[in-house]
Amino acid sequence: MFHIYCPYCAEYREEEEFHPKGQAHIARPADPTASSDDAWGDYLFFRDNPRGVHHELWVHAVGCRKFFNITRDTRSYAILETYRMGEQPGVTAETATLAERDIERRTSDTATIQGVPS
Amino acid sequence: MARVAQFDPHPVQGAATQSPLHHRAASKPSGDSRVTLVELAFLDHLVLRGEPQGLAASVQAVLGLELPVEPQRLVIGETGSLQWLSPDEWLLIVAAGEGFRLQRELREALGDSHFSIVDVSGGQTLLELGGERAIDVLMKSTVYDVDPRAFPIGKGVTSVFAKATAVIRRVGEERWELVVRRSFADYCLRWLLDAGEEYGIDYRPAKVAATTPRAAVADTETVS
Ligand SMILES: [Zn+2]
Numbered sequence: 001m002f003h004i005y006c007p008y009c010a011e012y013r014e015e016e017e018f019h020p021k022g023q024a025h026i027a028r029p030a031d032p033t034a035s036s037d038d039a040w041g042d043y044l045f046f047r048d049n050p051r052g053v054h055h056e057l058w059v060h061a062v063g064c065r066k067f068f069n070i071t072r073d074t075r076s077y078a079i080l081e082t083y084r085m086g087e088q089p090g091v092t093a094e095t096a097t098l099a100e101r102d103i104e105r106r107t108s109d110t111a112t113i114q115g116v117p118s
Numbered sequence: 119m120a121r122v123a124q125f126d127p128h129p130v131q132g133a134a135t136q137s138p139l140h141h142r143a144a145s146k147p148s149g150d151s152r153v154t155l156v157e158l159a160f161l162d163h164l165v166l167r168g169e170p171q172g173l174a175a176s177v178q179a180v181l182g183l184e185l186p187v188e189p190q191r192l193v194i195g196e197t198g199s200l201q202w203l204s205p206d207e208w209l210l211i212v213a214a215g216e217g218f219r220l221q222r223e224l225r226e227a228l229g230d231s232h233f234s235i236v237d238v239s240g241g242q243t244l245l246e247l248g249g250e251r252a253i254d255v256l257m258k259s260t261v262y263d264v265d266p267r268a269f270p271i272g273k274g275v276t277s278v279f280a281k282a283t284a285v286i287r288r289v290g291e292e293r294w295e296l297v298v299r300r301s302f303a304d305y306c307l308r309w310l311l312d313a314g315e316e317y318g319i320d321y322r323p324a325k326v327a328a329t330t331p332r333a334a335v336a337d338t339e340t341v342s
Binding site: 010 | 189203207262275278
């Protein structure tokens, strides 16, 4: 069991109260009728499966029932940040890699990145 | 005022009303009782939704309650209680029969602004858990931290309760309220009686408030 920071409840809550809802920041084509089959298919069915930093949509299902975003490392499962709907991630693959290199340089131990509330 | 169909859910006085826990008889421990449980049935529950800045003034004027905008806050006043459920959602619990009148007054005060008020009285019920060991019963039942340091009086959360969910509110030093779904009420009650057994749980069924215009159906029988 671990805790996830809900940006709406403004506190850490038990993981049991949440559900993951897949990749975040998927924009619906502005004009669906004009979009190609490929673009529409990508929008509906195709998702990223990165090794490392991933932005996900979660819901505080047993709580405030709000959807929000989590930036998570798919290798270590570490939650790097949580943020509200409509906001942009503060941690991305690029910034996380830099931070990681920095940590590796400073410590010889296996460092894990801790989640920090925004 | 927005065009919304409204109806009084209790148009006739004295109509039969049944609590979701009507089938469960009182049970008293043989020894000392350090936990008490009572159903505060037939209260009116309303869910208020909208932007806090749009609701606050009307809520204050009609209910005399400050709209809690801080997460997890519960405000208790003469009219009833108002609890933060989510950034745009509040639970208002008032005396039996008051819901319709207050709802109408709120709608009038809010006028054309963007909001919603839904009467959910029939979908849930309120249980009051008290006593020195009430906190131990809660600790067994929910994943939420109910330690007094993390859970002061006037706090309320929606969390996992038993294998179901409940709204858990602390209303006094050793007094807690649970809002449970009607369909889960029997399960939650049985869970509480089981969890409270070792502390000698004293359960009394629905206490009908003196002001209630409705008559409760008395068909309580022992279920074992
Ligand atoms: Zn939440």
